Amino acid sequence: MLCCAHAIFYFQLLHQKQDTFLVHENVYFVDAIDVDQARMEAIQIAKGNEDLGEDGCLELNEQKVAYIFAGIRKIIELETRPTPISYQGMAGLELTYSEFEVDNLDQVFALARGDMVEVLYRE
Numbered sequence: 001m002l003c004c005a006h007a008i009f010y011f012q013l014l015h016q017k018q019d020t021f022l023v024h025e026n027v028y029f030v031d032a033i034d035v036d037q038a039r040m041e042a043i044q045i046a047k048g049n050e051d052l053g054e055d056g057c058l059e060l061n062e063q064k065v066a067y068i069f070a071g072i073r074k075i076i077e078l079e080t081r082p083t084p085i086s087y088q089g090m091a092g093l094e095l096t097y098s099e100f101e102v103d104n105l106d107q108v109f110a111l112a113r114g115d116m117v118e119v120l121y122r123e
Contacts, residue, residue: 002078003030004095005042007049008070008112010105011060014053021108022060023100023119025073038075046072049094071112099123 009024028045032038046069051058053066100119102108111117 001032001034001038003032003035003038003042004028004076004078005030005038005045006073006076007042007046008073008108009046009050010068010070010108012053012066012068013060014064014066016063019103021102021105022122023070023102023108023111024067025098025100025111027095027097029095030075035075035077039072042072042075043069070108073112073114 005028007026007028009026011022012018026046026049028042030038030041030045032041049067050069051067053064056064058065058067099122100111101122102111102117102119107117107119111119
């Protein structure tokens with residue numbers, strides 16, 4: 001089954017407290033036999049895209065940050081009928097993303113669980 005997996009990431013300031021959290025929702029293309037396998041593959045893809053800021057190169061507004069995977073918000077199965085699409089070599093491809101801002105880390109994880117959260121939509 002072909003799916004889109006919606007992965008939630010957030011930016012964590014290193015070495016200081018922060019008032020809000022910038023969040024990305026990245027959508028990845030996944031090919032799996034069922035939803036459980038799609039979720040496991042999406043988690044692997046997302047964890048591979050984390051940047052924990054260990055090399056000190058990642059910055060946001062001139063401040064050192066980490067880019068951390070929070071969870072898979074949802075998996076959506078793609079409709080491939082009436083004509084199957086060619087998807088060879090596309091698994092793991094990031095299809096699109098959205099950028100939000102939330103007030104606290106609890107809201108980041110609520111968003112990652114698919115709970116209702118008030119967000120400031122940025123992009």
